[in-house]
Amino acid sequence: MNVKTAFFLAFNSIKRGNKGTLLMTILIMTLAYVNLVFVSSIFGGIVEAINQQAIDYQYANIVIEPSPDDRYIDNKAMGMIKSIPGVVGSSAHYIDKSVIEYDAFNDGKDIKRGQWALKSINPIDEKNVTKIHDAIIEGSYLEERDTNKILIGKEVSGGHGGNLEYLSLGVSVGDKINVTFANGIRRLYEVKGIFSTKSTAMDQTVFITEKEMESVLKVRNQASEILVKTQVVGGEDWYIEEIRSLGFKKEDIKKWSELMGFTSGASSSFDMISIILGVIGTVVAGITIFIIIFVSVVNKRKQIGILKAIGMTRGTIVLHFVIQALFYGLVGIIIGAATILFIIRPYFLSNPLDFPVGWVSLKVTFDVIKTSNLSLMAAALIGGFFPAYRGAKESILTSLWG
Amino acid sequence: MIIEVKNLKKTYLGRIPTNALKDVNLVVKKGEFVALMGRSGSGKSTLLHQLGLLDSPTSGEIIIEGQSIVLFSEKEKARFRLEKLGYVFQDYALLPELTALESVYLPLMLLGFNKGEYIAKATSILEKVGLGDRLHHLPKEMSGGEQQRVAIARALVNKPLILFADEPTANLDTESSVVILKLFRELNKKIGQTIIMVTHEPDDKKYVDRVIYLKDGIIQSK
Numbered sequence: 001m002n003v004k005t006a007f008f009l010a011f012n013s014i015k016r017g018n019k020g021t022l023l024m025t026i027l028i029m030t031l032a033y034v035n036l037v038f039v040s041s042i043f044g045g046i047v048e049a050i051n052q053q054a055i056d057y058q059y060a061n062i063v064i065e066p067s068p069d070d071r072y073i074d075n076k077a078m079g080m081i082k083s084i085p086g087v088v089g090s091s092a093h094y095i096d097k098s099v100i101e102y103d104a105f106n107d108g109k110d111i112k113r114g115q116w117a118l119k120s121i122n123p124i125d126e127k128n129v130t131k132i133h134d135a136i137i138e139g140s141y142l143e144e145r146d147t148n149k150i151l152i153g154k155e156v157s158g159g160h161g162g163n164l165e166y167l168s169l170g171v172s173v174g175d176k177i178n179v180t181f182a183n184g185i186r187r188l189y190e191v192k193g194i195f196s197t198k199s200t201a202m203d204q205t206v207f208i209t210e211k212e213m214e215s216v217l218k219v220r221n222q223a224s225e226i227l228v229k230t231q232v233v234g235g236e237d238w239y240i241e242e243i244r245s246l247g248f249k250k251e252d253i254k255k256w257s258e259l260m261g262f263t264s265g266a267s268s269s270f271d272m273i274s275i276i277l278g279v280i281g282t283v284v285a286g287i288t289i290f291i292i293i294f295v296s297v298v299n300k301r302k303q304i305g306i307l308k309a310i311g312m313t314r315g316t317i318v319l320h321f322v323i324q325a326l327f328y329g330l331v332g333i334i335i336g337a338a339t340i341l342f343i344i345r346p347y348f349l350s351n352p353l354d355f356p357v358g359w360v361s362l363k364v365t366f367d368v369i370k371t372s373n374l375s376l377m378a379a380a381l382i383g384g385f386f387p388a389y390r391g392a393k394e395s396i397l398t399s400l401w402g
Numbered sequence: 403m404i405i406e407v408k409n410l411k412k413t414y415l416g417r418i419p420t421n422a423l424k425d426v427n428l429v430v431k432k433g434e435f436v437a438l439m440g441r442s443g444s445g446k447s448t449l450l451h452q453l454g455l456l457d458s459p460t461s462g463e464i465i466i467e468g469q470s471i472v473l474f475s476e477k478e479k480a481r482f483r484l485e486k487l488g489y490v491f492q493d494y495a496l497l498p499e500l501t502a503l504e505s506v507y508l509p510l511m512l513l514g515f516n517k518g519e520y521i522a523k524a525t526s527i528l529e530k531v532g533l534g535d536r537l538h539h540l541p542k543e544m545s546g547g548e549q550q551r552v553a554i555a556r557a558l559v560n561k562p563l564i565l566f567a568d569e570p571t572a573n574l575d576t577e578s579s580v581v582i583l584k585l586f587r588e589l590n591k592k593i594g595q596t597i598i599m600v601t602h603e604p605d606d607k608k609y610v611d612r613v614i615y616l617k618d619g620i621i622q623s624k
């Protein structure tokens with residue numbers, strides 16, 4: 001095999017061959033590449049949106065729960081979690097079951113009723129840990145001193161296009177609702193605010209202040225769960241160790257990704273779909289190159305005969321077609337990567353897609369780029385090799401004169 | 403003796419098998435300019451292809467420079483063609499994407515010469531065939547006669563043991579044909595180039611040392 005001559009012929013073919021064909025080929029390669037990167041990146045973006053949603057509204061980074069034998073976390077060190085370097089904040093919740101009733105005309109008839117998760121928050125602590133305060137769509141967020149006020153999700157209130165509208169109470173800010181706690185205590189609260197996240201589960205939650213909850217449950221300085229927010233996502237294991245060393249020996253401490261359960265299952269399904277679509281994209285790119293090189297080989301049948309008559313080996317002839325195919329692939333990758341990085345990605349970053357799971361933009365990672373590069377080059381190699389090999393296998397006289 | 407052919411047979415298999423060469427025996431001496439003549443279909447091209455290692459005979463022996471070439475592997479044949487043989491075809495057989503100069507230095511590139519060497523050698527041989535001012539022309543930018551001279555330059559650039567030509571002037575006007583034939587004669591005289599040329603033009607006899615007549619795949623007379 002004479003590599004130098006193979007390169008020489010390949011580049012003359014590209015330079016002096018039909019420009020229209022060359023542009024079409026490169027366009028197709030570019031589209032094939034953009035398709036590969038785009039599909040993986042959009043799925044990556046969806047998974048990230050799901051995760052971000054869970055971190056922002058549901059779990060923060062770390063969740064501390066009581067040991068299975070205890071009802072509440074009762075730990076003097078609760079206040080010290082905040083002081084671990086890198087921890088942005090921590091927020092203790094009480095969790096209770098509630099039956100909520102709304103009597104629209106205050107006449108004891110047509111009472112709407114439902115069961116929702118009830119949590120308490122310290123509004124100031126919570127602000128450092130979740131983004132619920134940012135998700136208020138009507139009314140306002142709770143204040144520390146509020147006792148007869150309640151913050152409810154849009155699935156509870158209704159009227160904001162929730163998924164479970166038919167179960168909602170149909171209340172607005174200012175309406176008064178009756179809450180019956182698990183211990184039987186019943187209190188009347190005024191709806192202070194309504195919030196909307198992208199999580200149906202979250203929007204089925206209601207919040208009262210910690211102060212109010214403690215007076216109902218007759219407890220103090222305990223918690224059903226503590227959420228811990230750290231500066232960066234990814235270092236949770238280290239923080240869990242730090243929290244344990246503060247004295248949380250028997251508590252159940254988990255990071256957000258362990259708590260995702262169903263949704264992380266969903267994200268692995270997305271990974272699967274993304275891989276399947278990637279494989280299909282690669283195969284399509286490979287077949288496209290195959291066809292392009294096949295047509296080129298058919299058109300160059302006579303030239304192959306000439307090259308062989310001169311004494312060029314089959315290997316060099318195949319190599320010269322493969323180099324062309326790899327060149328098309330490489331140019332497709334360069335233009336495609338530039339298109340993704342400088343046009344498509346910036347566009348999606350400033351115009352993210354409104355998905356049910358959150359705001360989705362492209363997550364173009366080095367891994368996605370690397371995999372796509374390898375896939376397209378492998379497709380070019382294989383798609384270029386087979387037609388060239390077949391063409392070069394013909395006898396000289398057949399190639400020369402059919 | 404540069405070529406020795408013994409009991410050469412070539413049968414094209416197919417729907418109706420054709421015995422294109424029946425029992426060919428011949429000898430060509432070094433420095434000879436031989437014409438292969440005969441009616442269309444008499445087996446001239448077939449014989450040339452067997453001698454030039456472009457095809458494999460059904461049976462028989464071909465000895466070139468003492469080497470029995472019929473048992474060569476595909477690779478050995480390619481190497482032998484590259485180093486020792488040159489071809490000129492009726493239809494020029496140039497690569498459309500290469501300039502005259504590139505076409506001519508291609509075999510030298512394959513032989514591993516460096517850039518300075520192959521450009522110098524290719525330029526000099528193109529000048530010898532009268533194309534010093536056409537170095538950077540593509541085939542489509544040249545006349546048939548010019549293209550055929552590029553093909554001849556390409557065939558000669560590796561200083562082949564034998565130059566094979568299959569009706570090299572069939573597509574050319576009389577004037578261009580004479581240029582080519584005179585060039586062959588001169589090469590043969592000056593550097594002792596061995597040439598085997600298929601032709602159907604009786605007039606061409608005056609340029610060659612010897613004529614071999616073929617009829618129905620059999621050699622007629624010497």
Ligand SMILES: Nc1ncnc2c1ncn2[C@@H]1O[C@H](COP(=O)(O)OP(=O)(O)O)[C@@H](O)[C@H]1O
Nearest residue numbers: 414416420422441442443444445446447448449
């Ligand atoms: N590839 C082939 N397959 C079948 N028959 C062939 C093939 N090439 C040549 N022939 C037949 O072999 C005979 C000799 O052909 P050829 O050598 O081309 O003759 P010439 O060059 O003298 O005109 C003819 O009968 C021709 O039809």
Ligand SMILES: [Mg+2]
Nearest residue numbers: 446447448568
């Ligand atoms: Mg013929």
